[in-house]
Amino acid sequence: MPHQNSAEPLADLTRPGQSNSAGDARALYLKLFSGEMFKGFQRNTIARDLVTKRTLKNGKSLQFIYTGRTTAEYHVPGRSILGNDDGAPPVAEKTITCDDLLISSAFVYELDETLSHYDLRGEISKKIGYALAEKYDRLIFRSIAKGARLASPITKANFVEPGGSQVQVGTGSGATSDAWDAAKLINAFYDAAAVLDEKGLSTDGRSAVLSPRQYYELIQKVGDGGLVNRDVQGTALQSGQGVIEIAGIKIYKSMNIPFLGKYGVKYGETNGPADPGNTGSFVQPATEDARSNVTGIHNNYGNSDKWAKSCGLIFQKEAAGVVEAIGPQVQVTSNDVSVIYQGDVILGRLAMGADFLNPAACVELHATSSADAAFGDNYPTNA
Secondary structure: OOOOOOOOOOOOOOOHHOOOOOHHHHHHHHHHHHHHHHHHHHHHHHHHOEEEEEEOOOOOEEEEEEEEOOOOOOOOOOOOOOOOOOOOOOOOEEEEEEEOOOEEEEEEEHHHHHOOOOOHHHHHHHHHHHHHHHHHHHHHHHHHHHHHHOOOOOOOOOOOOOOOEEOOOOOOOOOHHHHHOOOHEEEEEEEEHHHEEEEEEOOOEEEEEEOOOHHHHHOOOOOOOOOOOOOOOOHHOOOOEEEEEEOEEEEOOOOOOOOOOOOOOOOOOOOOOOOOOOOOOOOOOEEOOOOOOOHHHOOOOOOOOHHHHHHEEEEHHEEEEEEEEEEEEEEEOHHHHHHHOOOEEEEEEEEEEEEEOOOHHHHEEEOOOOOOOOOOOOOOOOO
16 A cells, blocks of 8 residues: 555645535545554554565465475486486475454544544554554564474475574573673674575575664664674664664564563563563563464464563564555545444554465574474464
């Protein structure tokens, strides 16, 4: 869905009665809401542009192909060339199914809107976009971590492809405090980059996603410790939009990565951040059960107990795939419904599904001597 411009004069959009017709007014409203919702979605989603995305049409799932490596051999004079004797390259298939419709909605009471001194509907539309982006990113990040724990689907004898990797931050036997140690994070990045090189992954499209606390620890090391973009300073550096690189890996921050059993941050760990207080209901939420036996989910994003040691992701664009049947959209109730209820329902929706594609492109960071266990390796019966 293209970015919508919502810069029209507010006076033209404040009340439907100011337009030539109710239909024209509703079209203007919908354009405004779509723009605000999509801006909220785009500004908060990270994963959408970092993995392989395809649009799903006329079906519930999409197939992705794995092609393994082949070999070179010398030609025997007079012998027909009918493909290598070993039958390479081997091929396997991966299916990603679209989950059920994901929605976020709010009812806007017309009297509240009349009495307010601000654009209530635009603000609500933006928050709906935030909610959709949050869920979208969490599912993709969990899919990447899932791939980091699994072997490759290519299992042909003598042609087994490399699988995923889990890299420890630091060398402590059980200290989660290493997760925030900038020097140890940098070492883990170089280790992960070497792993990706050794497994034959392209250097293009390599990314990392860390928690905000980890990201800001690295910012303080700009100028030493091997950070590439040491000449970038000020607001550009602190925005968290991938302007820091280590070993050619562009780094992003997000509150939606699994982090020691929570999302984004976990307070109270040894040498970790202290609880600042007044965090409300949405800071450090626990990871939820998102297996394929949960209502609405048709892929396996793991149970709630699979993220106790995870503390960051490093991956290449081939790591995961996302299929979209319905991109982020806005819908608003019709005039008749608005009259009956004296207000409107604003609905944001999307339909997507995600899973790992190439496990070799997935690296999960963990801060203890043992990593989280694998899951979902018997697709599609992977509840």
